[in-house]
Amino acid sequence: MWPDNETERDFLNFSGVADTVAEIIVQARGRPISIGVSGAWGIGKSSMIKLTQASLAARPRKEGEREFVFVEFNAWLYQGYDDARAALMDVIATRLEKEAKAREKAIDKAKALVKRVNWLRAAKLVAGSTVAMSLGLPPTGLIGEVWGLGQRFFSGSVDGKLLEEAKGKASEVAETASGLLNPKEETSPPKEIQALRDNFEETLEELGVTLVVLIDDLDRCLPETTISTLEAIRLFLFLKNTAFVIAADNDMIKHAVRRHFEGVPDDLLVTNYFDKLIQVPIRVPPLGTQEVRAYMMLLFVENSELGDDVKEKIRAGVVAQLRQTWAGKRVDRAFVQSLHDPLPAELIGRFDTADRLAPLMTTASGILGNPRLIKRFLNALAIRMTISNAQGVGVDEAVLAKLLLFERLGNPKAFAELMARVSASDTGKPAFLAEWEEKAIAGQDQTLPAPFDDPFFAEWLTLPPSLADTDLRGALYVSREHAPLITPEDRLSSEAAELLTALLQHPEMAASLKERLLRVPRTEITIVMDRLLDRARQEQEWGVPAILEACLIVAEADPPQGARLAAFLGERPAAQVQASIVPKIGDQPWAKGVFDIWDRGQVSRPVKTAIKRQRENGNLAV
Numbered sequence: 001m002w003p004d005n006e007t008e009r010d011f012l013n014f015s016g017v018a019d020t021v022a023e024i025i026v027q028a029r030g031r032p033i034s035i036g037v038s039g040a041w042g043i044g045k046s047s048m049i050k051l052t053q054a055s056l057a058a059r060p061r062k063e064g065e066r067e068f069v070f071v072e073f074n075a076w077l078y079q080g081y082d083d084a085r086a087a088l089m090d091v092i093a094t095r096l097e098k099e100a101k102a103r104e105k106a107i108d109k110a111k112a113l114v115k116r117v118n119w120l121r122a123a124k125l126v127a128g129s130t131v132a133m134s135l136g137l138p139p140t141g142l143i144g145e146v147w148g149l150g151q152r153f154f155s156g157s158v159d160g161k162l163l164e165e166a167k168g169k170a171s172e173v174a175e176t177a178s179g180l181l182n183p184k185e186e187t188s189p190p191k192e193i194q195a196l197r198d199n200f201e202e203t204l205e206e207l208g209v210t211l212v213v214l215i216d217d218l219d220r221c222l223p224e225t226t227i228s229t230l231e232a233i234r235l236f237l238f239l240k241n242t243a244f245v246i247a248a249d250n251d252m253i254k255h256a257v258r259r260h261f262e263g264v265p266d267d268l269l270v271t272n273y274f275d276k277l278i279q280v281p282i283r284v285p286p287l288g289t290q291e292v293r294a295y296m297m298l299l300f301v302e303n304s305e306l307g308d309d310v311k312e313k314i315r316a317g318v319v320a321q322l323r324q325t326w327a328g329k330r331v332d333r334a335f336v337q338s339l340h341d342p343l344p345a346e347l348i349g350r351f352d353t354a355d356r357l358a359p360l361m362t363t364a365s366g367i368l369g370n371p372r373l374i375k376r377f378l379n380a381l382a383i384r385m386t387i388s389n390a391q392g393v394g395v396d397e398a399v400l401a402k403l404l405l406f407e408r409l410g411n412p413k414a415f416a417e418l419m420a421r422v423s424a425s426d427t428g429k430p431a432f433l434a435e436w437e438e439k440a441i442a443g444q445d446q447t448l449p450a451p452f453d454d455p456f457f458a459e460w461l462t463l464p465p466s467l468a469d470t471d472l473r474g475a476l477y478v479s480r481e482h483a484p485l486i487t488p489e490d491r492l493s494s495e496a497a498e499l500l501t502a503l504l505q506h507p508e509m510a511a512s513l514k515e516r517l518l519r520v521p522r523t524e525i526t527i528v529m530d531r532l533l534d535r536a537r538q539e540q541e542w543g544v545p546a547i548l549e550a551c552l553i554v555a556e557a558d559p560p561q562g563a564r565l566a567a568f569l570g571e572r573p574a575a576q577v578q579a580s581i582v583p584k585i586g587d588q589p590w591a592k593g594v595f596d597i598w599d600r601g602q603v604s605r606p607v608k609t610a611i612k613r614q615r616e617n618g619n620l621a622v
Contacts, residue, residue: 009315010051011298012044012291012371013322017282018051024280025056025243030066030210032238034277037247039284041219042372045247048284049214052245056212066241069209071095075229076217084225085232086121089196092213092236093117096203106206113203116196197239204241212243219252226256233277250274287369293358294318294331295371299378300350306340314339356398360463366409366456380404384478392504393474394538398465400475406460413451419476428473437466474534496524500531507532507550517557525558533568542569543578552588559589566590574602582610 010018021035037045037052056068071092075084093114100110204211215233218226230253236242257273275281287295301314317339321331333351337343360367367373381401388395407415422430439446440461448457492500499517503510517525532554536547555562569585570593577598585591595611 010047010319011295011315012047012287013294013319014044014048014051014284015055015319016323017285018048019055021048021052021245021282022055022059025068025210025212025245026059026065028243030241032240032242033279034233034237034244034246035280035282036250036274036278037245037282037284038250040249040370041252042370043284043286044371045249045284046216047371048282049216049245049247053212053214066208066210068212069095069099069207071211071213073213073215073229074217075215075225076220084221084228086117088229088232089117089120089235092200092211096200096207096211099207099209100203103207106203109199109203109206113196113199116192116199119192120196193235197235200236201239201241204239210241210243212245215244215246215248218246219249221256223256223259226253227260230274230277237277246278248274287362287371288325289358289362290325290331291322292362292369292374293354294322295374296354296358296361296378297331297333297336297351299375300347300354301336304344304347304350306344306347310340353397356464357401360401360405364405364409364459364463367405377401377404377408380408387478388474392535392538393477394534395474395478396465396470399467399470399472400478402460402463402465402467403472403475405463406457410456410460411451411454414454414457417451422472422476428471429469430472431468433461433466434468437461437468441466492524492527493520496520496528500528503528503532503550503554504535507546507548510550510553514553514557517554520557522558522560525554525561529554529558529561529564533564536568540576541578542572542576543580544584548581548584552585555588555590562588562590566594569594570597574598574604577603577607579604579606579610582607582614586614 021037024035025033037048039045053070053072057070061067073088073091075088093110093116097107097110097114100106213233213236215229218229221229233244233246237244253274261273298315298318301311304311306314314336318331318336321329321335325331333348333355336351337348361374361377362369367377381397381404384400384404385395385397387393388400406418418430421432422428425431436446436448436452440458446458447453495516499513499520502513517528520528529551532547532551536545536551539545539547542548551565551568555565566588569581582595585594595614599608599611
């Protein structure tokens with residue numbers, strides 16, 4: 001599993017863009033600059049912010065260049081707890097005060113800046129309450145709490161608890177007034193705002209630093225929080241020795257502005273509002289198949305058991321190769337393997353998965369190379385495969401990935417219809433897809449019936465692998481988050497269903513269930529054996545696996561099932577058959593036919609020797 005957060009390590013070949021943003025800030029040489037990093041949700045804006053900061057921090061400082069001080073602000077974290085405008089001002093002022101104390105310079109100016117910010121916060125509190133009271137509404141904040149106490153006094157409901165609350169609030173008001181509300185005489189908000197800007201510039205000048213403010217997750221906020229943050233940014237914009245890097249989805253910002261200026265018909269105002277704050281727009285580049293494949297491979301490397309130094313060597317090599325893809329260079333399994341030898345076999349298998357999924361992740365509607373969606377998709381796929389392995393359900397990863405894509409992005413009614421048709425089929429194969437897949441892959445036009453008549457499904461049909469001739473029961477079984485899978489087992493009686501569960505979970509205890517199996521109708525026993533053989537097909541070595549014990553007991557309870565088990569064992573690959581199975585099944589009435597098949601085939605010499613000994617000792621049932 002991969003965490004869903006930003007990173008300071010470049011997996012997406014964003015370093016070149018991040019270095020460019022850093023260079024723009026450096027070349028400004030103290031002149032105010034505002035840079036907007038735009039792109040859809042999950043495309044990598046937060047990572048771009050982190051990489052830009054890392055690039056600036058690692059840059060060797062030339063003589064005469066100012067040092068960079070960073071302020072990271074996530075408006076989303078303050079949403080619902082604090083006014084975003086006030087919070088941003090407070091974060092900036094507090095950061096500069098901390099820098100001043102550490103450098104032992106500009107301390108007085110930094111403290112004055114904090115006081116001015118506090119005054120503005122207090123002024124907003126008073127103003128808000130005054131406006132509320134003038135409209136006949138209850139006041140807000142601390143004043144509102146005191147107002148509420150007064151209302152209780154006038155209502156006559158005075159008690160000891162009320163007096164204690166009143167004392168506490170009176171003390172809080174006094175503390176607030178002395179700590180925050182300490183304006184100079186003949187002052188006003190406009191004067192204080194200008195004084196704050198002047199004080200801010202003077203503090204930066206005396207400290208000898210450039211302040212880089214990194215604003216992230218603005219497009220996650222509710223419209224009012226977004227606007228509050230943008231208003232606060234305006235207070236500090238275009239002042240000397242400042243740089244703002246703002247990561248946001250332009251469409252979400254425009255939505256917030258449109259809500260803020262509701263009723264204003266001029267759409268140009270909405271468009272220009274954010275544009276006027278941004279001097280240099282940077283768009284996060286979309287990912288192509290090469291980048292998506294490389295990203296997935298690096299995610300698999302990150303979760304591997306390789307050492308950190310090896311992981312970093314592979315990451316650096318992949319990013320360097322990505323910079324040459326315009327010249328025909330490829331990032332694929334062979335290239336990544338060439339970066340370090342040897343790599344674990346399991347990791348190489350993961351690379352094959354990335355090779356198969358990369359085109360799908362790049363072109364499928366609803367993902368389109370979005371890194372966050374790719375990571376979430378891989379997490380969901382990993383969970384499904386883990387469920388598959390834990391429950392002994394053999395599922396092809398490529399098949400499961402295609403079904404997972406349909407489940408997440410397709411029409412829910414169409415997905416439910418697919419599940420219904422698969423469960424109704426004796427083979428579990430969606431044969432009805434055959435003609436549709438053939439025409440879709442050939443690029444032929446076709447009219448699909450409801451609920452399969454949406455553009456996504458037409459695109460989904462073209463994705464590999466084709467499913468019409470694939471048994472999907474196992475894949476749908478581990479994918480049943482949004483729709484139930486109705487299988488033949490659901491037609492079992494409660495007794496037979498309980499026995500089947502016990503045989504699958506504890507096959508080694510099958511002998512203790514024989515008496516109960518004898519009382520199960522033959523039609524249900526057949527379904528039980530179907531499921532046991534489905535589970536048995538996942539075994540790669542046929543000595544005496546636990547599932548064999550369960551199959552043998554069912555065959556004893558219902559002799560016709562023995563012929564089915566014999567046919568199944570006779571079809572096992574010769575390389576999987578081991579000598580220990582021979583005495584295990586030697587006393588079964590159907591064993592001779594199985595031994596004849598193995599003896600004529602390519603099983604190992606120890607197996608043939610065991611069969612010969614079984615026959616010579618007369619232990620073979622006839």
